[in-house]
Amino acid sequence: MSNRDSNYQCVIVGSGVAGAVVAQRLLEADPKTSIAVIEAGPRVPLKDRRRWWDFVSTAENPYEKYHDLALGRENQSVGDETWVFQESRLMGRGGSTVHWGGWALRFKEEDFQTCSRTGRGADWPISYDELEPYYGLAEHLLGVSGKAEDSHGKVNPRRSSEYPLDAFPFVVADRPMIHAFENEGISYGHMPMARFRKCMTTGTCRYCPFGARFTAAYMWDAMEANPQYENLRMFPDSPCERLVCGDRRSVRAIEIRDPKSGDISRIEAEKFVIASGSYESPKLLQRSESQYWPSGIGNDFDLVGRFLISHPFLHVRAAFPSNANRWNQELDFPTLMSRHYDSPDEQPQGKLFLFKDRSRPSLDLASMMINGKRRVEINRASIGPMEFELQGFMEEFSNFDNRVTVGEGRNRAGMPQTKVNFSRNTDFRDRAATRLAIMERIVRIMGAKIAVSAVRTQRGDHAASTCRMGSSPADSVVDRNLQVHDVENLWICSNAVFPTGAAVNPTLTLTALATRLGDHLNGLRRAS
Amino acid sequence: MWHESQELLEQFVGTELQDTTDSLGDEQRRELWQLFVAIHDTWGSDAARPEEMDSRWREFIHEKCVHSPSYLPVYRLACRLFGQLRRVHGAQMYDYLFFDPEVSADPLTELYRVKKLVVDEFIRVYVSSGGFRAYGGKNYGGFVSGSRFRSQRPYRTFEGKQ
Ligand SMILES: Cc1cc2nc3c(=O)[nH]c(=O)nc-3n(C[C@H](O)[C@H](O)[C@H](O)COP(=O)(O)OP(=O)(O)OC[C@H]3O[C@@H](n4cnc5c(N)ncnc54)[C@H](O)[C@@H]3O)c2cc1C
Ligand code: SF4
Numbered sequence: 256m257s258n259r260d261s262n263y264q265c266v267i268v269g270s271g272v273a274g275a276v277v278a279q280r281l282l283e284a285d286p287k288t289s290i291a292v293i294e295a296g297p298r299v300p301l302k303d304r305r306r307w308w309d310f311v312s313t314a315e316n317p318y319e320k321y322h323d324l325a326l327g328r329e330n331q332s333v334g335d336e337t338w339v340f341q342e343s344r345l346m347g348r349g350g351s352t353v354h355w356g357g358w359a360l361r362f363k364e365e366d367f368q369t370c371s372r373t374g375r376g377a378d379w380p381i382s383y384d385e386l387e388p389y390y391g392l393a394e395h396l397l398g399v400s401g402k403a404e405d406s407h408g409k410v411n412p413r414r415s416s417e418y419p420l421d422a423f424p425f426v427v428a429d430r431p432m433i434h435a436f437e438n439e440g441i442s443y444g445h446m447p448m449a450r451f452r453k454c455m456t457t458g459t460c461r462y463c464p465f466g467a468r469f470t471a472a473y474m475w476d477a478m479e480a481n482p483q484y485e486n487l488r489m490f491p492d493s494p495c496e497r498l499v500c501g502d503r504r505s506v507r508a509i510e511i512r513d514p515k516s517g518d519i520s521r522i523e524a525e526k527f528v529i530a531s532g533s534y535e536s537p538k539l540l541q542r543s544e545s546q547y548w549p550s551g552i553g554n555d556f557d558l559v560g561r562f563l564i565s566h567p568f569l570h571v572r573a574a575f576p577s578n579a580n581r582w583n584q585e586l587d588f589p590t591l592m593s594r595h596y597d598s599p600d601e602q603p604q605g606k607l608f609l610f611k612d613r614s615r616p617s618l619d620l621a622s623m624m625i626n627g628k629r630r631v632e633i634n635r636a637s638i639g640p641m642e643f644e645l646q647g648f649m650e651e652f653s654n655f656d657n658r659v660t661v662g663e664g665r666n667r668a669g670m671p672q673t674k675v676n677f678s679r680n681t682d683f684r685d686r687a688a689t690r691l692a693i694m695e696r697i698v699r700i701m702g703a704k705i706a707v708s709a710v711r712t713q714r715g716d717h718a719a720s721t722c723r724m725g726s727s728p729a730d731s732v733v734d735r736n737l738q739v740h741d742v743e744n745l746w747i748c749s750n751a752v753f754p755t756g757a758a759v760n761p762t763l764t765l766t767a768l769a770t771r772l773g774d775h776l777n778g779l780r781r782a783s
Numbered sequence: 784m785w786h787e788s789q790e791l792l793e794q795f796v797g798t799e800l801q802d803t804t805d806s807l808g809d810e811q812r813r814e815l816w817q818l819f820v821a822i823h824d825t826w827g828s829d830a831a832r833p834e835e836m837d838s839r840w841r842e843f844i845h846e847k848c849v850h851s852p853s854y855l856p857v858y859r860l861a862c863r864l865f866g867q868l869r870r871v872h873g874a875q876m877y878d879y880l881f882f883d884p885e886v887s888a889d890p891l892t893e894l895y896r897v898k899k900l901v902v903d904e905f906i907r908v909y910v911s912s913g914g915f916r917a918y919g920g921k922n923y924g925g926f927v928s929g930s931r932f933r934s935q936r937p938y939r940t941f942e943g944k945q
Contacts, residue, residue, distance in 0.1 A: 305850040308843050311911050311925040312904035423931055424940040433943055456937040458924040581919030585938035620826075620918055621910040625903045627882045630826050630917075637918040 263291045263488075265776070266509055266524040268495045268539065270294040271350020272762060273748040273769045274530035275471035275478075276396070280773020282484050285780070289486035291522050292475075293511060295494035295535075295668040296321055296347035301472055307464040314621075317462045318354050321347040323666065323673075331662045335678035336713050343715035344532055346668045348491055349472025351532070352762065354461060356588060356613070357449035357468050359399045359763040361390050363412045365599045366606075366757035373603045375652040377562075377754035380726050380735040383412060389767035391416035394447075397469045397766060401447030405594070409442065422590075423448060428582035428616055429591040431575075432645065435700040436593060443593040446610060447763075450588075460587040494669045495539060498527065498745070503547035506745050514669025526744045526776065530769075533563070533718035533751040534673045538661050540722065540732070540739070542671070553722075553732050553739040560660055562653035562720040563677060564756045567605075567687060568711040569647040570612075571694045573703035578641035582616055589613045596693060597758045605650045606758035607690045609697075612644035643703070645694050648717075649687060650758040654680055659721050677713065717761050719750040736775050737768065748772050807848065807858060814862045815844065818902065821877040822909045831913030839912045854900070861901040864893060 265281060267274040270292050281288045299321060300306055310317045323329050323340040332338040344351045365372055367379040391414070394401075401418035403410045422445035425433065436443045454467035466473055478484055493511045496519065501507035508523040529536045537560035541551040553559055589610045596607035623633050662672035691708050698705055725731025728740035733752050739745045748769050750761045757764075807815070819840055823833045833840075847854040865876065872879045880886060886898050911925025921938050922928040928937035 304842070305846040308846045308908075312843070312847075312907045314907065421932075424936065424942060427939040427941045430941045430943075433941065452930075452932070454931070456922055456928040456931060457926065458922060458928075464927075582939070583920055583923075585920055585922040587924060618918065620915055620923075621903075621907040624822070624826050624881070624906045624910070627884070629882075633826070633918060 263289045263486075263522065263524040265290045265526045265528060266293060266522055267291070267528045267530055268293045268509065269350060269530035269532060269535070269749075270348050270471065270475060270489065270491075271530060271532065272352045272471040272474075273765055274350070274528065275474040276766055276769035277528050277530065277748055277773045277776070278487065279474055279478060280770060281776060282478060282481075282487065284773075284777040286481075286483040287486055290488070291524065292487070292489045293493050293495050293509065293522070294348055294489065294491045295531075295670050296345070297491050299345075299347040299349060299353050299472060301349075301353070301470065302464065302466045304464065307459065307462055310459060310462040316342075318342075318345055318347075320667070321345045321353070329664075329666050330672045331674040332677070333674060334657065334676045338675040338677045339712055339714040340673065340675075343718065344534070346666075346670075348475060348489065349470045352470045353472055355470075355762065356760075357397075357460070358588070358610075358760045359394065359397050359401075359447045359449045360594075360608075360759040361412050361414070362757040362759065362764050363594075363597065365602060366755060369602065369650075369652070369755040372599065373652070375603075377653065377723060377725060377730070379754050380724055380731075386764070386767050386771065387413070387415060389770045390414070390763065392770050393763050393766035395419045396770075397449040397763065398451040399447050399449050399763070402445045405442040405444040406436070407442040411594070418447065420450070420452060422446075423450070423586070423588075425590045426582075426585050427580070428584060428641075428643070429611055431701045431703075432591060432611055432643075432697070435697050436595075438700055439697065441593055441595045441697070443591060443595070446589050446592040448588055456586060458585070458587040492668075495531070496542070498529075498539060498543040498552060500543070500545050500547045500552065500742075504741060504743050506552070506742060512669060526746070528746045528748055528772070528776075530748045532749055533721045534659050534675075534715070535670065536747050536749045536751045537659050537721040537732075538671065538673065541661060552742060552745065553728070556729055558723075558728075558730070559732055560721050561655055561658045562723055563657040563659055563675065563718060564651050564653045564720050565713060565715050565717045566648035566756060566758070567651055567683070567713065569607075569649055569687065569690055569694060570644050570707065570709065570711060571646075571691065571698050571705060572615075572642065572644045572707040573698045573701070573705045574643070575641045575701075575703050578616060578638055581637050582641065584612075584614060584617055587613060594759075596690075602650070604686050604689055605652070607650075607693065608648045608758040609694065610646055612646050615643045616641045642706075645698055647690065647694060648758050648760075649690050650756060651683070652680060653720050653723075653755065654678070659718075675715070717750065717756060719753040719756045719761060722747045722749070722751040723754045724752045725754065737772050746772060746776070807844070807855065811859060811862045812844070814865055815858060815901075815905075816840070818861075818865070818877070819905055819909060822881075822906055823914065825877065825881055826917065827909070827914050828917035830916035833909075836909070836912040836914075840908060843908050857897070857900050860893060861897045864897050 330340045364383040369376040370378045400420040402422040449469040496510045496512040499508045508521045540559045543552045592610040657677045662674035722732040737746045915923035
């Protein structure tokens with residue numbers, strides 16, 4: 256066992272957006288703060304022209320080696336419902352925002368009171384109002400393009416600041432769906448997207464050649480290049496194995512396991528922020544057993560890793576008989592969305608957030624050519640049937656039995672694999688059917704023929720709630736300031752702390768929470 | 784380049800993967816450009832001319848040759864193979880490369896690998912460099928269409944009443 260470097264003021268485990276925002280906030284307040292950032296994965300080459308050309312010319316996944324392997328080769332899904340890990344997070348400097356879509360939506364007021372309003376799930380110990388100013392800061396940080404008013408002229412949720420950038424106009428192929436929304440009196444709006452001003456609408460957003468889509472890796476680039484931040488250290492390829500307690504109320508050090516040799520080294524610090532995502536954050540607590548915490552840190556009530564949720568993904572695929580104007584999506588992200596059914600009235604059934612598929616209508620011209628199709632055939636296909644999808648995320652209520660634990664074996668980054676036990680709530684199918692019925696109705700109004708209407712296999716992209724926030728250790732893992740109950744120098748910053756997942760993507764809310772945590776830690780420092 | 788193409792490339796060029804100088808001869812460069820133009824002649828239209836794509840194509844070739852794993856040996860082999868094929872197929876060589884199922888029949892042949900790593904990749908680069916325009920639309924994955932803040936929208940929009 257060796258001791259790396261020295262004693263830091265703060266250790267942050269995980270270099271995703273959560274860790275990056277906390278670090279940035281601490282360094283802005285005091286540039287000399289000493290911070291060790293512990294990242295299990297490697298540095299991921301970004302804005303690299305060769306990699307971009309490889310992506311354009313082969314269409315192959317540029318991040319394969321930073322992802323979990325397919326089930327059967329890595330991780331275990333043991334519940335009634337298969338849980339898909341592959342591509343559901345990215346292990347590398349910058350974390351999952353290296354490959355995220357950049358949809359950046361605020362939760363609504365009622366999302367913070369799910370249990371009071373529905374009798375299911377949990378309430379947040381903080382309100383929308385408390386988070387509202389941080390949402391504004393988060394939108395500026397992520398460079399969100401949006402329009403506050405929906406098609407009915409309403410601004411919901413309430414906001415005290417404008418979007419930093421104007422929304423992307425709708426693509427022309429959004430038109431039939433917009434007409435259907437209008438016919439039915441369904442409000443719709445522009446999808447808020449994290450895209451900086453320099454976006455050149457290149458449409459290869461999985462690998463952006465210009466750095467126009469936010470990723471936390473760019474925050475680290477800026478922080479690591481800042482000569483004032485001389486005490487910031489990044490440790491890539493360094494999976495944290497466990498936290499070591501000094502006593503029941505404090506953590507003293509973390510242990511890092513060298514993925515190649517298995518050697519363990521230690522880093523000591525005053526404060527510890529676990530920003531390791533919704534799988535690893537609870538697993539780290541579970542693994543950190545000691546005489547002070549025999550079942551793992553913060554786990555006396557057996558809650559760590561429980562209440563796992565992610566959004567059920569609903570889709571209705573349909574086609575028009577022809578595409579006379581040769582419409583296609585033309586962008587690699589959706590421009591049209593509706594939060595009409597993301598409303599208090601829908602909460603008991605599970606709120607529904609609707610959007611038009613980012614990849615349809617489309618014609619893969621290159622593949623047709625590669626497969627030997629002649630010009631005339633491609634021409635015919637380009638005006639032939641036009642396929643599109645109306646898609647939706649549905650809010651799901653957490654369930655005590657759905658759980659993340661440490662799995663068998665280690666993954667490619669050297670961390671223990673993950674076991675997920677996930678089953679659907681008994682009324683899920685009925686509730687999902689009512690959501691699909693809404694979607695089918697919209698598609699029918701468009702005059703298109705439905706081919707598929709279903710819930711997709713559950714993916715973990717928006718995994719959340721595994722270290723949920725609450726007021727007491729009997730019902731939660733962290734308090735309203737994200738501090739692990741009864742441990743004075745340990746905080747969790749991750750979607751894992753969300754008591755509920757609402758119906759929209761999580762990362763803007765996470766960024767707001769991370770900003771708030773940074774301010775809280777700065778306040779503690781000033782107070783001491 | 785992480786799955787099939789990577790594997791193919793590794794099997795194919797073996798130890799030469801570390802060769803990272805962009806030393807394609809003029810003749811070889813011309814041969815490869817001819818392939819790009821043939822793709823245009825086969826599938827393109829005047830909506831986008833290959834001359835307008837020339838700088839993009841050159842950057843693509845440069846990046847593929849100077850960075851590891853280098854495509855230089857693949858491109859050299861492709862040029863050699865095209866020479867041989869031209870002797871057999873004459874003016875029909877590109878037709879053979881683009882449409883004859885025999886080309887993709889046996890993964891163990893050099894021809895298969897050249898089709899995958901050179902012809903197919905050139906097709907993707909061609910389409911994303913503007914070739915898509917022959918089939919409608921203003922923007923396509925990989926095409927640098929421009930800023931949304933320009934008065935000329937970089938993609939076909941529906942401004943509606945919103
Ligand atoms: C395909 C996809 C698309 C998405 N698109 C959107 C979107 O459009 N909008 C949206 O809001 N959200 C989206 N998300 C979700 C979004 O990516 C996450 O909410 C967000 O990135 C989570 O950030 P994080 O910092 O908490 O965790 P992560 O970004 O996952 O970072 C955690 C980091 O911690 C490291 N780590 C974990 N354990 C350890 C350990 N023991 N030791 C050291 N390091 C460790 C990991 O390697 C990782 O780098 C998407 C997710 C996926 C998978
Ligand atoms: S469209 Fe996507 S890939 Fe293109 S510049 Fe914008 S963010 Fe980058």
